[in-house]
Amino acid sequence: MSNSIEKKILQLIRPEIRALKAYHVPDATGLIKLDAMENPYSWPEAVRREWLDTLQQVALNRYPDPDARRLRERLRAALDVPPGMELMLGNGSDELIQIILMAVAKPGAVVLAPVPTFVMYDMIATFTGMKFAGVPLRPDFSLDLPALLKAIETHRPAVIFLAWPNNPTGNLFAREDVLRVIEQAPGLVVLDEAYHAFAGESFMDRLGRHDNLLVMRTLSKQGLAGLRLGALAGPRPWLEEFNKVRLPYNIGVLTQASAEFALAQLVLLDEQARQIRAERDRLFKSLNALKGVQAWPSRTNFILFRVEGDADRVFAGLRTHGVLIKNLNAAGGMLRNCLRVTVGMPEENDSFLKALEACL
Numbered sequence: 360m361s362n363s364i365e366k367k368i369l370q371l372i373r374p375e376i377r378a379l380k381a382y383h384v385p386d387a388t389g390l391i392k393l394d395a396m397e398n399p400y401s402w403p404e405a406v407r408r409e410w411l412d413t414l415q416q417v418a419l420n421r422y423p424d425p426d427a428r429r430l431r432e433r434l435r436a437a438l439d440v441p442p443g444m445e446l447m448l449g450n451g452s453d454e455l456i457q458i459i460l461m462a463v464a465k466p467g468a469v470v471l472a473p474v475p476t477f478v479m480y481d482m483i484a485t486f487t488g489m490k491f492a493g494v495p496l497r498p499d500f501s502l503d504l505p506a507l508l509k510a511i512e513t514h515r516p517a518v519i520f521l522a523w524p525n526n527p528t529g530n531l532f533a534r535e536d537v538l539r540v541i542e543q544a545p546g547l548v549v550l551d552e553a554y555h556a557f558a559g560e561s562f563m564d565r566l567g568r569h570d571n572l573l574v575m576r577t578l579s580k581q582g583l584a585g586l587r588l589g590a591l592a593g594p595r596p597w598l599e600e601f602n603k604v605r606l607p608y609n610i611g612v613l614t615q616a617s618a619e620f621a622l623a624q625l626v627l628l629d630e631q632a633r634q635i636r637a638e639r640d641r642l643f644k645s646l647n648a649l650k651g652v653q654a655w656p657s658r659t660n661f662i663l664f665r666v667e668g669d670a671d672r673v674f675a676g677l678r679t680h681g682v683l684i685k686n687l688n689a690a691g692g693m694l695r696n697c698l699r700v701t702v703g704m705p706e707e708n709d710s711f712l713k714a715l716e717a718c719l
């Protein structure tokens with residue numbers, strides 16, 4: 360039986376899919392969870408109650424509004440989408456990346472991005488049968504503009520993804536470099552602004568000035584990772600095409616109602632983001648004060664740092680001290696001996712710092 364399944368797998372499953380490893384999410388039970396760029400703060404009890412009251416009115420027997428019209432209107436305002444630009448929603452920005460690539464995928468089509476960057480650009484390129492071309496960042500994690508422009512000429516990419524700020528390096532690429540890429544790109548450029556709440560800068564106001572520019576956001580890093588809601592803003596003609604590929608009811612009724620509710624709590628979410636930014640700056644200083652640690656400045660809610668010696672050992676040591684962060688050492692190259700920590704609550708960050716000191 361298993362033998363025959365294996366034979367069929369060899370016949371049916373594409374080699375590049377067989378070669379992949381499924382996206383791995385480690386079990387964080389009982390650990391201080393600082394691995395996934397989540398917002399550590401929950402809502403005050405009164406807000407939670409009000410939210411649950413709202414959900415009571417949701418009809419679970421009916422399909423959701425397939426276009427999530429009311430939510431999209433509220434998001435347009437919250438995200439400052441320029442007039443005349445369209446907005447599309449996805450089950451997290453991951454789904455939006457998938458939708459874009461499903462719409463453009465054809466034999467030989469290329470997705471290009473600076474590397475290291477968010478892994479899903481590469482993975483979804485593979486899922487959709489596209490080729491991924493990565494252009495290494497400079498050692499200071501800035502864009503290598505000449506190399507990028509050359510790669511654009513060589514590959515003529517259908518889509519370029521720029522995570523702005525970038526994950527896992529945490530920095531914002533220079534605005535003028537990004538503009539050059541947008542101007543030189545023969546295809547689409549997606550500015551992935553997942554960490555916008557912690558960066559403060561955006562290309563949203565450039566929409567409409569470049570026909571090939573799309574801006575992507577997510578509510579995940581702002582305290583709503585469990586909801587799975589991403590938003591793609593851009594010129595209507597592009598989004599009309601992508602909308603054909605989007606599954607009809609991709610945003611469920613509970614997500615629509617909860618996101619609408621959350622958008623009425625922006626003051627609370629913004630205050631949480633402010634606290635996270637302040638904690639990030641404290642954590643950055645504390646990390647760099649440790650002997651044998653080099654941390655890079657961050658415009659996000661996480662910090663990349665390198666340890667002297669063996670990062671795998673430090674990572675494992677942190678786990679035994681009850682702290683889960685992200686180990687990037689296996690990626691090698693620029694990320695050799697690098698670890699990434701998400702900014703948690705002050706007491707979580709203190710526990711992490713204490714554990715790290717013990718493990719170095």
Ligand code: PMP
Pocket residue numbers: 396450451452453454477522523525526551553576577578579584587588589
């Ligand atoms: N873009 C970047 C740059 C990210 O780092 C992440 C999550 N780690 C995402 C997109 C995915 O976000 P979502 O939860 O909206 O799918």
